[in-house]
Amino acid sequence: MCNSCSIELSDRDVNCVAIRPGRLLCLKCLNGGGCLPFMEEEKLDEKLKLIKENPQVHIKLETSFDDMGARTLMFFSQSVQERKRDLDVLQKLGLLPGDIRIARDLYEMIDLRIKDVKEICGYNGKEGNNWPVCPLADKEFYAKGSKGLNKLKDKDLMKYWKEISCKEIEKADRLVIRAHHLLCIICYISRDVYEPLAEDNLYELWMKMRNNPDIPVTLIEGPGDCMVCPPCYGFDNDRKLCFVGCHLRDRKKDVDTLQRLDMLPGETLPAVEIIRRIYENIPSNFGICDYEYVSAYQWKGCAGPERYQKGLKKGFFENNEETLKRKTNL
Ligand code: SF4
Ligand code: SF4
Structure with a gap:
């Protein structure tokens, strides 16, 4: 390929990871110092490293539903609480299942539109037997978690x-x-x-x-x-x-x-x-x-x-x- 043809080329086919919308918030909590067992089980640290090293990584938003609300296979393994968190995040960001954005853009929107997780993860203090709140929902980890996520040229x-x-x-x-x-x-x-x-x-x-x-x-x-x-x-x-x-x-x-x-x-x-x-x-x-x-x-x-x-x-x-x-x- 000639030099002038190779500049500005998309790398989306080879530089794309699938992440659930709700987990974008958990990655912020992790980055802010929070730690819960599911983060280790799902190897969120690897995803966080990837995003911090290259905020231009493309993220495909995957959920239990497709863009018309039909169930995907994920529906049968995901809890309703996690399904709700994914939909909450999509709704606040104005995005749909299957959408792809670079990590930088997602975190720019998240910082703008999801200032804290008291509502999404803490149900504004209204915990129910079936709807337990996340133990990190009222902690400072999410607020601290933006640091180092969207690095610019030095x-x-x-x-x-x-x-x-x-x-x-x-x-x-x-x-x-x-x-x-x-x-x-x-x-x-x-x-x-x-x-x-x-x-x-x-x-x-x-x-x-x-x-x-x-x-x-x-x-x-x-x-x-x-x-x-x-x-x-x-x-x-x-x-x-x-x-x-x-x-x-x-x-x-x-x-x-x-x-x-x-x-x-x-x-x-x-x-x-x-x-x-x-x-x-x-x-x-x-x-x-x-x-x-x-x-x-x-x-x-x-x-x-x-x-x-x-x-x-x-x-x-x-x-x-x-x-x-x-x-x-x-
Ligand atoms: S508070 Fe919310 S975003 Fe943070 S770890 Fe818990 S579920 Fe994830
Ligand atoms: S500075 Fe902004 S408003 Fe002005 S021409 Fe450039 S893009 Fe348009």
Whole structure:
């Protein structure tokens, strides 16, 4: 396989484990120092290690039911109490049996939506003979259990990639940018203070285009070789993929941007021509970065049009209108 074909590739077929939704919470308790016999019996420590070492491991949510509520074989070996815990977790996360998410995303949602286990595992203090509460339900283990679960790129590595990528931008006579990051530069322009950021190269690329309006810019689909991405705390420089929450929805932003600019992935135009098309065709980022409603957690918006439009108004180039017109008339 050629090098450019192997970047950004999915590893879901070979890097996926099945876990019951309720056990995702137990893994948090285990990580927080809790210990119960079933954790050893089910070898939860091995699953925890896997998740901590690679939060991008894909987790398939398995339960006693399929997505239409029909029984799976698990139904005949799982207790009703455990079935309830699985359904409680699925309901709170807005997920269904069989759904697959990377561990990082699941724990991000769990931290947001399941703040404690007093209700799910402790029935809010209402223990019954048939419905015993978990002895860890009112302990601190769950609360402590987020630590170390969703590690990001460390600061030294971010610095390393910042230096390398900035040098590349400095000497480049052609820029490579994932399409929607041009819009992010417009948002950046809305700021009051302009300075390089540790986690991306928006400022550097803006300056490069501002000072060289005719520089060729290649727009790509996906993070791949984008010159904005290398220092980001959520970017895997080997797989050339971002792994923080914006991973999938940013794919849509790229193709939305390309469509509005009437460009295809890999196409190259002078910076000024692309920016002119942005002013003409993308007066608002609504529909690209912000939606009418949030259909699912993975599709939540970034920022509404105000910031983006403020950036457009401030101007991309020095003497913005004249620069854009000059090139239009060529
Ligand atoms: S409190 Fe709940 S999540 Fe924690 S170990 Fe007990 S059953 Fe699992
Ligand atoms: S709102 Fe859109 S253009 Fe602005 S920073 Fe967020 S993703 Fe980028």
